[in-house]
Amino acid sequence: xxxxxxxxxxxxxxxxxxxxxxxxxxxxxxxxxxxxxxxxxxxxxxxxxxxxxxxxxxxxxxxxxxxxxxxxxxxxxxxxxxxxxxxxxxxxxxxxxxxxxxxxxxxxxxxxxxx
Amino acid sequence: xxxxxxxxxxxxxxxxxxxxxxxxxxxxxxxxxxxxxxxxxxxxxxxxxxxxxxxxxxxxxxxxxxxxxxxxxxxxxxxxxxxxxxxxxxxxxxxxxxxxxxxxxxxxx
Numbered sequence: 001x002x003x004x005x006x007x008x009x010x011x012x013x014x015x016x017x018x019x020x021x022x023x024x025x026x027x028x029x030x031x032x033x034x035x036x037x038x039x040x041x042x043x044x045x046x047x048x049x050x051x052x053x054x055x056x057x058x059x060x061x062x063x064x065x066x067x068x069x070x071x072x073x074x075x076x077x078x079x080x081x082x083x084x085x086x087x088x089x090x091x092x093x094x095x096x097x098x099x100x101x102x103x104x105x106x107x108x109x110x111x112x113x114x115x
Numbered sequence: 116x117x118x119x120x121x122x123x124x125x126x127x128x129x130x131x132x133x134x135x136x137x138x139x140x141x142x143x144x145x146x147x148x149x150x151x152x153x154x155x156x157x158x159x160x161x162x163x164x165x166x167x168x169x170x171x172x173x174x175x176x177x178x179x180x181x182x183x184x185x186x187x188x189x190x191x192x193x194x195x196x197x198x199x200x201x202x203x204x205x206x207x208x209x210x211x212x213x214x215x216x217x218x219x220x221x222x223x224x
Contacts, residue, residue: 040123041216042213042214042215042217043214044214045211101165104212105160106157106159107157109157
């Protein structure tokens with residue numbers, strides 16, 4: 001059981017380039033999330049999805065787009081990368097958020113550097 | 116605004132006990148989570164509190180006081196492998212997790 005898988009694990013981009021980060025989960029979870037983690041700061045929510053075909057903005061959505069065409073996949077796109085987007089990106093998923101504790105399960109992260 | 120406060124770093128000795136505090140101010144409360152994150156790795160779930168009181172799980176316990184906006188994670192019989200960052204997160208009224216910056220715990224032999 002792989003859980004949450006992120007690809008790629010590392011990437012270096014030049015300013016202005018575009019790329020897509022892929023998150024795949026095999027736990028049949030409804031909810032999926034993209035976070036960024038920067039030194040000295042808590043995880044910050046970029047975008048999230050409560051089900052196939054739905055997405056919503058989080059705390060820091062600017063410069064990013066997402067898609068959830070299939071329940072198991074959640075894609076994060078950077079249309080025109082900027083140095084401020086250098087970060088570690090984590091994908092997470094959970095079955096639902098209501099009716100009790102459902103912890104989020106995290107992928108191993110993507111370390112992205114923008115030069 | 117919403118805010119989660121934790122100490123930035125703590126040091127403890129192998130075999131000892133350490134308490135990591137977390138205070139929060141959020142719009143609504145639907146539970147508090149503690150996660151462990153080793154350097155370069157993903158956060159992993161440790162504990163969940165939604166009612167006041169202590170939840171015990173082996174060497175780890177977590178306490179919650181909703182009236183005080185306060186929680187702590189207690190780690191007993193510390194081992195070197197417990198060296199990690201410990202993240203406190205609160206689920207707000209929109210069921211989103213608000214994360215603290217984490218407490219880096221250094222264990223010395």
